[in-house]
Amino acid sequence: MGIAAFCAGAESPSDDEVLGRLTGAGVEPWLAERLLIFLPMAYTRRLLPDVRFPDAVLDGETRVDATLFVHPAPAGVVMAQVDFAVSHPALATSWLVESFAGHGATWREAIGGALRTFERGSLHPIVDGLLRPGAAPEQVVRERYEHPGGAFELVLGAQLTMFTDRPVPSAGPLLDRLSEALRQVPLTPRVHGLRLFVAYHDGRLQTNEVLLDNEPWPGGEAVVAGSPAPLPDGRVAVRLFGLLVPVRDSSAADEARGPDG
Known part of the structure; x- marks a missing residue:
């Protein structure tokens, strides 16, 4: 759902357009705002090997970051790895990093696969356990x-x-x-x-x-x-x-x- 909101057209949509698509599809506003921070780091900017995007601040203390790595792949296949990172004062370590890989015929497919796995496996525990406790009880x-x-x-x-x-x-x-x-x-x-x-x-x-x-x-x-x-x-x-x-x-x-x- 989050990926589709960013990829509905040939041109990169504005933040307001993406928020409208997410909330219109049933995503709660607070989660839509966080997806707006995470997803563009890996999806709507120039895709270059081993690129680290500048980290973003959510609330003055919480920071999120993402790094894209490009891996060798057979002809006709793209393999990408996206490392999502969160910094929060409650963490035992300075940054919590979750790494996901994806592959496909295009960058959109490869990064989209990594993003979908992040959403399915790690996004909700991070939100419910750290960023907004108790916000996603049905997902954890x-x-x-x-x-x-x-x-x-x-x-x-x-x-x-x-x-x-x-x-x-x-x-x-x-x-x-x-x-x-x-x-x-x-x-x-x-x-x-x-x-x-x-x-x-x-x-x-x-x-x-x-x-x-x-x-x-x-x-x-x-x-x-x-x-x-x-x-x-x-x-x-x-x-x-x-x-x-x-x-x-x-x-x-x-x-x-x-x-x-």
């Missing part, structure tokens, strides 16, 4: 997570599956094992990003990527390596992204406000 799953460093809520996006048309089991059991292993890792009372991407061929692990705050997490990779493949044969990949958001202690907050509130 929230689970309380008890950690030695304090209580968190895991704000989880949709499970994405690739390379197969067959039904793929939920990654819930694997996520439970990762959550248990994460209790051995110190976590600050800030918002942490957790990303899982695993790929298999005929039951053999081909790609094992578990990132905590943008960095490889060896303990998580060990959990994946010791877990069964989602399918016994063929190619399959699974991607999950979520935010660990600290749970505010309401009793402590009430005490800080005092008897007069």
